[in-house]
Amino acid sequence: MSDTIAILNDTTRCTGCEKCVAACKEEYELGRDRPWRAQGAVSDLSSTRYTTIVRRPDEHYVRQQCRHCLEPACVSACLVGAMQKTPEGPVVYDADRCMGCRYCLAACPYGIPRYEWDQRVPYVTKCTMCIERVRRGDIPACVDACPEEATMFGTRAELLAEAHRRIDENPGKYQPRVFGEHEIGGTSVLYISDIPLDFLAWKPDLGTQPLPERTWAALHKVPPLMLGMGGLMTGIYWVVGRRMKLASEAAIELETAASDIQAPAAEAESGEGST
Ligand code: SF4
Ligand code: SF4
Ligand code: SF4
Structure with missing residues (x-):
């Protein structure tokens, strides 16, 4: 090695x-x-x-x-x-x-x-x-x-x-x-x-x-410890689901913020072009 x-x-x-x-x-x-x-x-x-x-x-x-x-x-x-x-x-x-x-x-x-x-x-x-x-x-x-x-x-x-x-x-x-x-x-x-x-x-x-x-x-x-695995996996799915939800919420917030910034800029641009 x-x-x-x-x-x-x-x-x-x-x-x-x-x-x-x-x-x-x-x-x-x-x-x-x-x-x-x-x-x-x-x-x-x-x-x-x-x-x-x-x-x-x-x-x-x-x-x-x-x-x-x-x-x-x-x-x-x-x-x-x-x-x-x-x-x-x-x-x-x-x-x-x-x-x-x-x-x-x-x-x-x-x-x-x-x-x-x-x-x-x-x-x-x-x-x-x-x-x-x-x-x-x-x-x-x-x-x-x-x-x-x-x-x-x-x-x-x-x-x-x-x-x-x-x-x-x-x-x-x-x-x-x-x-x-x-x-x-x-x-x-x-x-x-x-x-x-x-x-x-x-x-x-x-x-x-x-x-x-x-x-x-x-x-x-200690085999009984393994019996807790089912409950553990349930917890894992909950955590993973929560993380994905938070991540997608964060992405939506970012997108919304970006479009909030872009909209007035586009309006200003079109206003400038029409004069
Ligand atoms: S604090 Fe860090 S950089 Fe400074 S002497 Fe010690 S190991 Fe080196
Ligand atoms: S996080 Fe802890 S257990 Fe893992 S490699 Fe580093 S020192 Fe070792
Ligand atoms: S991650 Fe930071 S502490 Fe670790 S080796 Fe690199 S510079 Fe050093």
Whole structure:
């Protein structure tokens, strides 16, 4: 199997300048952060912030983004294939397939995906590792913008080698592990750090077994859970129907607004022509 692409974040080099955040916002036209009541702070990950900087004591800065897990729980939790693992490694989202159930939000051990709660037709949002830029031969916008080389792009094998090299050549500087090398089967966003990074996950020790394996093993052992599937599917049809209705209402509103603008312009034009 060819090696997947990856990002290595070295927290010892990060100054918290947020140029990576700004570059991501510009690349995806995310606009200004909007406070939302479920958020602790506007600087949290959100539908307008696919990456952010978590500030820790003593001027430690830790970049947060989707880990692009090798065996992603969000993908296995999504019943309609809206979360997909690409052959290159990044985990991407297909809004056309999404039914709005938000199982991916609940499944992610790093609390990454966000929902557009304030939109009429909401979707899930998260980092894509700039897969389209990478396919064009470019590197992710955030990596490109970092002036400190605190975040690097390459293949997972190259970046793991670089991470271990930095740890070995700087005794005592780093925690003695590469975060993401083995956790829950491994991730494509890796970290080396002088402080523990367990706070980034939903519990300190995630183990090394991929979450999808655990999830499905548990489901097979608990058949009654499957009995709820009928009710679940009913809910899904309701959600899909509602989303389609909202989308078509939004389209009608746009059409009406457009014809409201065009009508006076046409009248003015014909008035001008008749004089
Ligand atoms: S970090 Fe969460 S959202 Fe990202 S691939 Fe892993 S499970 Fe999915
Ligand atoms: S890889 Fe791309 S989408 Fe992900 S945080 Fe960086 S700029 Fe944003
Ligand atoms: S641009 Fe680089 S140094 Fe600045 S906050 Fe982002 S990762 Fe840290």
